[in-house]
Amino acid sequence: MTVSIKRFKKGDTVIVLSGKDKGRRGKVLRVLPTEQKLVVENLNMVKRNTKPTNENPQGGIVARPAPMPLGKVMVVCSKCNKPTRIAMTEKESGTYVRTCKHCGAGLDK
Template sequence: MAMRIKTGDRVYVISGKDRGKEGKVLRRDVGKDLVVVENVNMVTKSVRPSQKNPQGGLVKQEAPLRACKVMLVCPACGKPTRVGRAFLDDGRKVRICKKCGEIVDKV
């Protein structure tokens, strides 16, 4: 099934330890059905000293989470919603909000 969330979308976490948080999608992995959301699912990683980080130590970073655990937040109505597909008159396929019917993609 196609992933209906794109990089840069605002999403709402619907399950897991971070339930109720919102954030922007930083990157996605379509093959594994994963998304990385800004300031959600933070983990502490131990890093070795390097030229980029000469001190080394502990670094907090976002870990991926399953795409089925997030819902798109509609830019028009501001609510978490399912995503539908529609065709415009010129033949382009766009994403629409199932709650208010507005187009989610920037046309």
């Protein structure tokens, strides 16, 4: 896993930097380290035909978020509410603490 994908975690709010969803924000639903991509709620939506299931007996067209490259998004700091670069500090245990480069707030709860 590279450091860059470690800057993103499930539950983060991110803002889109380019493409059709530019400027929109969403919550990270999944981080895909091997693909260097993120699945973000309500962003990069694609329509798919689905077969009928118990939840959706009719089947039909369902819109879902498709994975997007992490280079297209930035984390939005939950404290200062700005898109920010993330500072990573490695702890002795080998885990990382993420902090906002604007306000210095810790981004991990």
